[in-house]
Amino acid sequence: MHIRIGTRGSRLALWQAEHIQTLLQAGGLTSELVLIDTKGDQVLDRSLSKIGSKGVFTQELEDQLWVGSIDIAVHSAKDLPSSLPNGLSIIAFTERELPNDVLVSRDKNLSLTSGREFTIGTSSTRRVAMLKHYCPHVTTVDMRGNLQTRIRKLDEGQCDALLLAYAGVHRMGYDDLIVEQLPLSDFTPAVGQGSIAIEAADTLSIDKIDRVRQLTNHGLTEACLRAERSFLARLEGGCSIPSFALAQWSPEQTITLTGGLVSLDGSQLLRENFTGAPEEASMLGHELAESILTRGGDVLLTEIRAHL
Ligand SMILES: NCc1[nH]cc(CCC(=O)O)c1CC(=O)O
Numbered sequence: 001m002h003i004r005i006g007t008r009g010s011r012l013a014l015w016q017a018e019h020i021q022t023l024l025q026a027g028g029l030t031s032e033l034v035l036i037d038t039k040g041d042q043v044l045d046r047s048l049s050k051i052g053s054k055g056v057f058t059q060e061l062e063d064q065l066w067v068g069s070i071d072i073a074v075h076s077a078k079d080l081p082s083s084l085p086n087g088l089s090i091i092a093f094t095e096r097e098l099p100n101d102v103l104v105s106r107d108k109n110l111s112l113t114s115g116r117e118f119t120i121g122t123s124s125t126r127r128v129a130m131l132k133h134y135c136p137h138v139t140t141v142d143m144r145g146n147l148q149t150r151i152r153k154l155d156e157g158q159c160d161a162l163l164l165a166y167a168g169v170h171r172m173g174y175d176d177l178i179v180e181q182l183p184l185s186d187f188t189p190a191v192g193q194g195s196i197a198i199e200a201a202d203t204l205s206i207d208k209i210d211r212v213r214q215l216t217n218h219g220l221t222e223a224c225l226r227a228e229r230s231f232l233a234r235l236e237g238g239c240s241i242p243s244f245a246l247a248q249w250s251p252e253q254t255i256t257l258t259g260g261l262v263s264l265d266g267s268q269l270l271r272e273n274f275t276g277a278p279e280e281a282s283m284l285g286h287e288l289a290e291s292i293l294t295r296g297g298d299v300l301l302t303e304i305r306a307h308l
Contacts, residue, residue, distance in 0.1 A: 001211060003031040006061045006070035008038055010146045015171045016196045017074045019094070020216060027215040034070050036060050040079075055081050058199075062088055065201045071208055073199045077192030077225055078165070080199065082232035091209050092198040092217035093225045097167040099194040099246055101127065101187050103180040104169060105161035106154070110179050112138065121150060121159035125264065125308070126190055129242040131163070132266025134186050147172050167194040188244040188258060188271070191228040195221055220249050223278035227257045230285030235261070235293070235301065240308055245288065249278070257284045261297050264307055270297055 003024055007017035014033070021031045040056040055062070058080055061073040065088060077093060084090070103112060103120075110118060112135050121143035122128060128140045141159045143150055150162055151174065161179070169178060198216060200209060224247035231245045245259025255278055260271035270292050274284045293301075 001029050001208065003029055003072060003208065003212065004034055004070045005031050006034050006036050006064050006073040008041055008057065008061070009035040010041065012076070012147060012168050012171060013074070016076065019196065020072075020074050020198065023094075023216045024212065027211065029211065029215070034064070036064060036070075062199070065199065068201070068203075071200065071204055072212060075197050075199060076168075077195040077197040078190050080192065080197050082191070082229050082236070084199070087202050088199055089202055090197050091200045092213045093222045094196040094198075094216055095218035096221045096224070097170065097194040099189045100166045100184060101163055101182045101189060101193075102166045102169055102178045103161050103182065104151070104154070104164055104174065104177045105179045106177070107160065108179055110161050112180060112182065118160040120161050120163050121153060122163045124163075124190070125240055125304075126242040126244055126262070127163045127187075129262040129264050129266050130187055130244075130269075133262055133269050134266075136266070147174070151177070165189065165193050184246060188246050188260075191232045191243070191245050191259075192225055193246075195225055197225075220253075220278065223247070223255055223281045224249065224257075227255055227281040227285045227288075228259070230282040231257065231259055231289045232285075234286055234289030235297075241301070241304060245285075247281070247284070253278065255281060255284065257288055259288055260292050261300050261304075263300055264304055268296070268300060270295055270300070 005017050007013050017033050024031050038057050038060045064070045065073055117137050119139045119141050121141045123142050123144045131138055147168055154162055227247040228245040242262045247255050247257040249255050254275055256275045258273045262269040272291050274288050276284045
């Protein structure tokens with residue numbers, strides 16, 4: 001069996017697509033990579049929230065799934081909108097990497113808890129709002145571009161540090177630049193952070209769907225991601241909304257979902273926890289969303305949307 005894999009061309013995207021190739025190869029499947037540019041790769045002078053929240057990194061790959069020129073598309077799970085176009089589904093989620101955000105800098109002494117004033121480059125509305133909430137002493141600088149570009153900007157002195165997902169930093173081999181790992185309890189990551197999602201058209205042969213899923217899907221990660229993504233779906237939030245959610249499983253095989261919303265200025269942060277069985281994952285996400293919305297999240301979301 002041969003699988004044509006669609007991927008973006010950034011180094012991180014290629015690492016992830018090659019990781020999928022390795023998993024498929026272990027099961028005896030051959031594969032090839034088809035490189036596809038997305039709007040998120042082309043438009044670098046505007047923040048993601050201004051380009052349009054949905055599918056910035058995924059639309060062009062989905063077009064090729066429709067046409068059938070690729071069998072599967074590989075994405076950072078975080079970049080996939082919570083609701084997919086009709087006829088497309090996620091068929092697998094890989095085992096999640098450490099989901100934390102990390103502070104990256106050439107200055108080993110930098111710390112968010114030191115109270116020292118410094119600047120952080122990020123273009124994520126979630127990270128900006130959370131920094132305003134938890135670390136009002138730091139200033140954020142808008143910074144887009146792939147990891148390599150951001151590190152170049154850091155080295156040019158455009159900021160003192162970057163706030164990034166550990167998963168990407170680690171995959172690109174920049175572990176040496178990590179000066180602090182942020183606690184999940186405060187800096188809860190974005191939905192899906194650290195996992196790789198495989199998307200396919202429902203018309204793909206069932207044999208291929210089953211085999212790819214068998215070789216790449218991680219059941220517990222999948223349950224966690226279903227919980228997180230159902231939370232996001234209920235909020236109708238893309239990656240431009242400052243929402244956060246992380247589901248984790250316990251040794252007793254229950255799933256605890258924690259998540260919420262933070263206002264753009266950081267003044268209000270709503271967070272809650274729900275625990276249940278993996279089979280109830282989607283329901284947990286829905287419950288979390290309902291609870292956050294009733295506690296003032298609906299007003300917060302309206303305000304957020306008016307400002308983006
Ligand atoms: N939107 C950018 C993006 N999408 C996925 C990752 C990192 C890998 C991951 O979280 O799975 C990143 C970079 C970052 O947030 O630092």
